[in-house]
Amino acid sequence: MLRVLAVDDEEPALAELLYLLRADPRIAHAEGATDATDALRRLGRALEGAADAADAYDVLFLDIRMAGLTGLDVARLLAGFARPPLVVFVTAHEDFAVEAFELKAVDYLLKPVRRERLAEAVRRAAAQTAAARHAEPPPTAGADRISVERGGVTRLLAVADIAYAEAQGDYARLHTAQGSHLVRVPLSTLEERWAPYGFVRIHRSHLVALHRIDELRLDGGGMSVRIAGAELAVSRRHASRVRELLLRGGDG
Numbered sequence: 001m002l003r004v005l006a007v008d009d010e011e012p013a014l015a016e017l018l019y020l021l022r023a024d025p026r027i028a029h030a031e032g033a034t035d036a037t038d039a040l041r042r043l044g045r046a047l048e049g050a051a052d053a054a055d056a057y058d059v060l061f062l063d064i065r066m067a068g069l070t071g072l073d074v075a076r077l078l079a080g081f082a083r084p085p086l087v088v089f090v091t092a093h094e095d096f097a098v099e100a101f102e103l104k105a106v107d108y109l110l111k112p113v114r115r116e117r118l119a120e121a122v123r124r125a126a127a128q129t130a131a132a133r134h135a136e137p138p139p140t141a142g143a144d145r146i147s148v149e150r151g152g153v154t155r156l157l158a159v160a161d162i163a164y165a166e167a168q169g170d171y172a173r174l175h176t177a178q179g180s181h182l183v184r185v186p187l188s189t190l191e192e193r194w195a196p197y198g199f200v201r202i203h204r205s206h207l208v209a210l211h212r213i214d215e216l217r218l219d220g221g222g223m224s225v226r227i228a229g230a231e232l233a234v235s236r237r238h239a240s241r242v243r244e245l246l247l248r249g250g251d252g
Contacts, residue, residue: 004057039062157174
């Protein structure tokens, strides 16, 4: 069940959106704000609490053109929060779609909002929320680090910092935001060792952290994921499980 905040400086449009949201059985609670400042104030209070706080928002339904801060401004500011909600843009303007998706919007709805189109946006948000909740790695302990060597210096690398691992013969190259590290461990060993931390095999050459995947792409008969700036192919053998984990909650 989702908790949502809808933001629109046109009160009739906000009232209609809230009516439709509250009629959706996947929405546990929906409230509205008529300007970006009020929205940010509410989001700030909620995000200061724990991740499972009762007043935390899962999804923000956000108009783009508003007095003062625009919806795009709000989305950029949210990137600075530790646990930002998902964003669905709701607007009368088509011009901002590219920029909206660059900000990783879940969906982009055009006014007037159709009930069935809103239901699809809620479905996408619910799927991403479920995947994020189930795919987060467990708290760090013992096996949450791996020894890596660079420049003759050995140090411990946190598994939580690794986006994906790439097979290189009997070795594996670990990719992080800061760079990559070659370790003398087969990918099959890492797959078994890191399964509790949300790592999933997507190809014979790649093992990925499920919670680090930014996009799932379907192109004709092929599938790929975007993670840490790289686009990696998903093999047919693994496609069904990867898609199920990402879209239906990812338990395992």
